[in-house]
Amino acid sequence: MCGISGWISYDRDLSLEARTLEAMTEPMACRGPDAAGSWLAGHAAFGHRRLAVIDIAGGTQPMTVERDGRTVLVTTYSGEVYNYRELRAELEGLGHIFRTSSDTEVVLHAYLQWGDEFAGRLNGMYAFALWDPRDQELLLVRDRMGIKPLYYYPTRDGVLFASEPKAILAHPAARACVDAEGLAELIAFTKTPGHAIYKGMYELRPGHTARVSRSGLAVRRYWALEAREHTDDLDTTVARVRELLEDIVARQLISDVPLCSLLSGGLDSSAITALAAQRSSGPVRTFAVDFSGHAENFSADGLRSTPDTPYAHALAAHVRSDHTDIILNTADLTDPGHRGAVLAAHDLPTRFGDGDTSLYLLFKAVREHSTVALSGESADEVFGGYRWFHDPKSVNADTFPWIAAGVAGGFSGSTSTREALLDPGLRMKLDLDGYTDGRYRDALAEVPYLAGDTGLQHRMREISYLHLTRFVQILLDRKDRASMATGLEVRVPFCDHRLVEYVFNTPWAMKTFDGREKSLLRAATRDLLPPAIVQRAKSPYPSTQDPHYAQALRAGLRAVLRDGDAPVQPLLDAAVVAQVSAADASQDIRPGAELVLGLNDWLRRYNVALEI
Incomplete structure (x- = not known):
């Protein structure tokens, strides 16, 4: 896994721009701590930061193909192609x-052999650029599910591109500017494919390519979810899910560096860990996150009915893994250095508060032992695991179901949304309800249907599509940024497009045949797991319950109100912020407080110009 950057300019000689390219590439050193590389010639400049995972000695980048003494193709590549051997x-x-054993070189030759159709042959997570010096054209490619990020910024005479916005913003032609639509996208609890928040910048959509030539930039889709008739019976479907999972995990265990599994004790991560243990010659290394005193003092809430630790330990004992708990405390979560590192990783205020900080710290600790980790991320989107999949009110709401379920909610009281701390005039200008509704209508317009889809099956196909193209993007981006900020490659087996396509077209009645969430996954992996984990209800990634954390957020709000130079102040309703900062300890102030504090740090650190 790596960080890539590049610059195409048809009006200048970029072979003289090594310093600018270095300025773009260096901010992503965390994505590739093992090596740095560059390639500059004529109208193209490619930068690369390498995290060596496959062919450590031979996989140096940018990589070229030479024929008859001439360079015919160049790539700067990030990711893994799991079927590269075939x-x-x-x-x-x-x-x-x-001349190497790397998957990067396979991608180069695949393009030379099959042209634009080559992307459809790749199985993996990837984002890369190809430059053809003969045609003077650039091709940007992103994996089907959007596991790996790729941003681009069209210029007057070409384009800038990179794995992260910070690399593009390091170029003198780009600036950190956000307009009203960008701010609405940032605050609303959705992720619009292609939207990069920063004005003039775009994120290449999953399953798409972008070709840049002298005549301009053209985006093309090479993959999308399609509605297909499911003809397998239940037993065959369960067996096919198991067969796919075994093949996927086997492919994703390939690594020339230490590999581990992230284990929460839930069905998803336990299934991946157990499948990995079957294939491993020795004990699988597993890691779990916990908070000081969390398991002993756990209190069930609307999202989590059980703590993770006892279940993680049960699975670790069951598969005899080499297990480590990463224990965090409130001081870790509120440390300004840690929160600053999380902001720098995301280039934007984060959505999950302490969850984002703890994820970063978990990955940082894991990286001390392993370079690659398997994750159970995305099983809920694929198999229908979230509680709102099974709540008729959320399913039938005329909006994104996670919003109807209140995931984006805020502190208790008459105004219960996270944006309630913002200035009323700003809220009116942003029209967050209208913005969210527009993005919801756009998403529904994309959904593929079968003629026989009616009633609940019709609606659940929509719900599945919304999660697989919108909600999962929030989580995959979060995981990529947090992991790569520590130089850790996290693989997500449940995002294999073969599994996603198969389960997407499995009837909803079959996905819930036992009256539970994730029926197919449970049935397909039941024999690998302890009964307690098979029967455990869905429990999302943990959040600290220490009341001192909320106290720290209140103190942060009061500090913002006292700071006359706080850049977020013009965006706030000072009276409401003051009320929240003095709120009773029983009130949930986290979403609103995290938003305000995150915006303030971001506006200051990135010197963001707001055009609202």
Whole structure:
């Protein structure tokens, strides 16, 4: 896994711009702590930061293909192609000669052999750029599910691109400017495909390519979810899910560096860990996050009925893994250095408060032992695991179901949304309800249907599509930024497009055949897991319950009100912020307080110009 950057300019000689390219590439050193590389010639400049995972000695980048003493193709590449060995064998049969054992070189030759159709042959998580010096054209490619990020910024005579916005913003032609639509996208609890928040910047949509030439930039879709008739019976479907999972995990265990599994004790991570343990010659290394005193003093809430630790320990004992608990406390979560590192990782205020900080700290601790980690992320989106999938009110609401379920809610009281601390005039200008509704209508317009989809099956196809193209993007981006900020590669087996396509087209009645969430996953992996984990109800990523954390947020709000230079102040309703900062300890102030504090730090650190 790596960080990539680049600059195409048809009006200048970029071979003279090494310093600018270095300025773009260096901010992503955390994504690639093992090596840095660059390639500059004519109208193209490619930068690369490498995290060496496959072919440590031979996978240096940017990588080129030479023929008859001329460079015919260049790439700066991030990700993993899990079927690269099969592709390599096929390409060798077609006459291609390889000088390394890396998947990067396979991607180069796949493009030379199959042209634009090559992306449909790749299985993996990836984001990369290809430059053809002969045609003077750039091709940007992103994986089907959007596991790896890729941003671009069109310029007057070309384009800038990178794995993260910070790299693009390091170029003198780009600036950190956010207009009203960008701010609405940032605050609303949705993720619009292609939207990058910063004005003039775009995120390449999952399953898309972008071709840049002298005539301009053209985006093309090479993959999308399609509605197909499901003809397998229940037993065959369960067996097919198991077969896919075994193949996926086997492919994703390939690594030339230490690998581990992230274990919460839930069905998803336990299934992945158990499948990995079956394939491993020795004990699997597992890691779990917990908070000081959390398991002993746990209090059930609307999202979590049980603490993770006892279940994580039960699975670790069951598969005999080499297990470590990463214990965090409130001081860790409120440390300004840690919160600043999380902001720098995301380039934006984060959505999950202490959850984002704890995830970063978990990955930082894991990275001391492993370079690659398997994760159970995205199983809920694929198999229908969230509680709102099974709540008729949320399912039938005329909006994103997670919003109807109150995931984006805020502190208790007459105004219960996270944006309630913002100035009323600003809220009116942003029209967050209208913005969210527009994005919801856009998403519904994309949903593929079968002629026989009616009633609940019709609606649950919509709900599944919304999660697989919107909600999962929030979580995948979060996981990528937090992990790569520590130089840790996190793999997400449940995002394999073969599994996603198969389960998306499985009837909802079959996905819930036992009256539970994630029926297919439970049935497919039941024999690998302890009964307690098989029966455990869904419990999201943990959040600290220490009241001192909320106290720290209140203190932070009071500090913002006292600071006459706080850049967020013009955006706030000072009276409401003062009320919240003095709120009773029983009131949930976290979402609103996290938003205000995150905006303040972001506006200051990134010197953001607001055009609202």
